[in-house]
Amino acid sequence: MSIPPPGFAPLPDPPYYAVIFASLRSAPDYGYGAMAAEMAALAAQQPGYLGVESARDGTGFGLTVSYWADETALIAWKAVAKHQLAQRLGKDRWYLHYALRVAKVERQYEGPEGR
Helix, strand or coil, X not given: CCCCCCCCCCCCCCCEEEEEEEEEECCCCCCHHHHHHHHHHHHHCCCCEXXXXXXXXXXXXXXXEEEXXXXXXXHHHHCCHHXXXXXXXXXXXXXXXXXXXXXEECCCCCCCCCC
8 A cells, every 4th residue: 555645545455434424514613623623533543444535615515534444333433422422513503414425445546547
């Protein structure tokens, strides 16, 4: 596995799982930045965590993809109490809309050379 450029998660060969979280933020911040940083640090401590990639544009639309070794690991992450609090606050304070999708990654390619 080569070292990816900044912003890309260093991932093993598949299979593994991706949790894709798309969101549209509301304003103002109401502590979102601090909680997002805390969740990133907490997720990284969980068994089976592989990495995260995240971006947000100027309109408030964002994508965060977290990667997990197996389904057991991502289910355990969903059950972490502090993460559940962050989910509730997201619904109550931070998101105008969100969508969460879980996918099993079976192939991956990197480039610029690609496959």
